[in-house]
Amino acid sequence: MKKLFPVLVLAATTLAGCETDVNLPEPEHTPRIALRYLLSNATPTQQSEAMQAFNQLYVSHSQRMFDARPLQGRPDATVEILDATGTVVERFRQATNKQWQTYPRPRYEPGYYEPTMNFAAQPGQTYTLRGRLPGFEAVESQLTMPARPQIERATYTQRPPGDYGQLRGRLSLVLTDPAATADYYVVIGKLYDTQGRPYGDLMTEDTNTEFGNVGETFTLSSLYNDYYSSLAPYPDTNVNGRQFTLSSNVVSSTSYGGSNVPVPAYLELQVLNLTADAYKFYQSRQRYQDTEDNPFAEPAPLYSNIRNGYGFFGGMSGTTYRIQL
Template structure:
């Protein structure tokens, strides 16, 4: 017994004094095309990217290793085509730089050249290629248009006559869901002036909401936040097929003219709230859920892995669809 204890102690002492360095090779990475694009039945307008953020325009880059430290940059040499179910090219794109305050230094963005408007119920294929990487191709069917019920806005008691006072009130509207299908939706809202020109954004006022618990709630109908990609908030009709999906919440809107912030001594009066509800494919729904999980967990070393979903075979990213219906509510 004493001999055994001596051997055990000797072995433990040897292990304490032992130090090893193990070299681990990083996983091999093959650069691939990475892109995002949303085909819609809406007409592309200048300034849409400021409203939707990066959620709808075409952006193309090349993937890089998870251990790479250089800043990811978009590429301007991609060839991208949108084809219909018959294989006909219905849209092509050209590269444009983008930036704020006339500083157009962000590369990788593209604008359509034909102004094609997507047709709900039709299938589309997005094909993209660029030098040095494999070409990619993704397909989807644009969903049927959503059916909206009536909407209303009940303002809070005003505290000032200035439009800069960020008016608040309760916005309500409903989506009349189809009981026969699984459906997925997005909702945005903005304010227009009497001429139908953009006046500003509408934002959920969550000051009275219980913020204890996870940010991702699959049963909650939220407004997506204009211009904030990771605040694109989809909702599913799972468990309530055929029932009305009702949004009713306190919102706040801010004056933000197309010309940008600055001195606007005589701003026009807000005249309408424009609610935009989109039917989206399930791949689009799952992608935006994964974006929320990613941003909710990226700063925690104890979080579960939160990989971004992709529906671009041979590459990375999202080929999305959105069938839009607009409801305009007088203020």
């Protein structure tokens, strides 16, 4: 939580041209568990490395408003996922660094956990998360997994390459939205070479699309565990129960350098449908970041759906569509 009270006091006294000290009483606080986790309809072993890191369970706890110590994660949590019958379908253990993993770094940053049962949630089914920490009240949250996105077709039309030879094109994606539910779509694009190896990411070119805005253009998302501004979900508010199209000019990023760069062979689109709670959390996180270092901004609290605690338990169901280049 931002420490706004001292900043506001300083700003107020500076503007008034006085040096009056104001003592503010600290609000009462009961320490509670804080966690985040995103449940997927794909098993962890089926998820990409970026997706595994993005979904990773993190457990910490709250602290007093005026406590300036860096908040640390907790390595001693017990967290389980249960299905509608009360059967435990997933358990977690402390995470270990993978060879590819640069962020987060569980070895140096406690609080990260990895699943042990390789569970994949089923769309339409209800699941409960339960978490415990020694000395804290247990927490719980429940969700119903959203339907998998229904992709009708997708096309990619090549455009002239960029100034540095990047692959550029026009992407168009047609989805059919179910009428009975509220849906929140995320689209991720990746390129692969002829050997099926990652070639690079596909990004929207020259866009100012705001979070949650569906218009004539849309923004591809990227998965970064601590940079939620790279996530661009689209609610079905204006397209509920209808077929709709998302289109965008896109450009590639590549991890290759030098000469003899391989040619990308195909484009893979991953379309995700988020639960409403996940959408609200990421939306609140974006608003929180937008107010950073602004003492006069309106409060931007983070959305939470954890009973007796803080954080969020969200779900996502995904569909993959491949386009040959």
